[in-house]
Amino acid sequence: MTLRTLHRSSAIVIAVFALFHITNHLAGLVGVATHIAFMEAARVVYRNLVVEIVLLLCVAFQVGSGLTLVLRGWRQRRGFVPWLQALSGAYLSFFLLVHVSAVLSGRVLLNLDTNFYFAAAGFHVPPYPYFFVPYYFLAVVALFTHLGCAAYWQVQDRSRWVRVSVVAVPAGVSIVLALRIVLLMAGKLAPVDVPAKYRATYGVSMQ
Template identity: 50%
Template sequence: MSISLKKLHRLTGLVIASFLLLHVCNHLCALGGPALHIRVMNALRHVYRFWPVEALLLCCVAFQVVSGISLVIKKGFIHQPFYVVMQVLSGLYLSFFMIYHVMAVLRGRFQWKVNTDFYFAAGVANYYPQKLFFIPYYTLSLVAVFTHIAAVHYIKRLEQSGQPLLAQKQRQYGWEAMGICLAGGIITTLIMISLSGVLYKIV
């Protein structure tokens, strides 16, 4: 039995989500200062910069972008329910972000020969005119991640519940999705105040 494009998209999404869990936790460590963030990042790099793991992540990112756009073209989203529209819009932004961000990190490492650590990300979020682009760019990426997770969670719960779907269950799933978005909003705020120099001076 062949695996559908949708299932492969979800599978590669789970791989990326595993990395994002570590990555977001790493960024939250910036609440304790750049030194803590860098120390945790150096430890985590032993995992995700191990070349088979890094190659797998890059392949999953590429597949997510291509398969996601393909699924949008195939299914469309203009006349879809609100949660599907949010899934699509957040997914399209994440496709843009992943392409741009991965290219920037790879160029930093291999072309510019710089350490792509805390200061690589925070530097552009603290100086004009770069911050006018990078603060919204980083903020929207985090919002899109949690919006996408919330939409996927809601859709998955609907699929698992079967028919007929009770209104009480639908409300429950909606509250679960809202909880994910609320947690995402708090995490986004904490990360951005760390990156943008609100808690301490970044030089």
């Protein structure tokens, strides 16, 4: 089995979780209470000890194998889709490393419920929005684009229209979804009142 085949298999586990996870964030468009209720129900599945260990091992493997594939093919890579696949994958590696470390630290070290407010806090304490807006926006776009690029190699015998669409459609849809999630977190679609204990993680006094 090649590294590429293993990377693809582990991607399926992460993609299933991630699409469910994005649906969770979109549920926030109905209201923060809906986002939190959705997450609490979903946690019954992904916080199951076995499921979570498998998911986190897949994340660790995906980051390592992804960066290896990006670097290994650096000189031979030619064309728009191969570079889009490599760059979106490299960003996802960076994002997953930072995101999962932050979530686990919040949970284990800070003893926080890593819910909607944990993610939203960074959007409400200047200057952190300058980091978090592009950070989350690009994560959603990179995820869909990367999956679109993977699908591209499966439709090589189809028309040019199909080959372009499998990359362009998910990428285009993800821009709309990412924008909505970021605006929601930033409190631009409805007021978001981040509790003091979450703002405190960015050095804001609890008083």
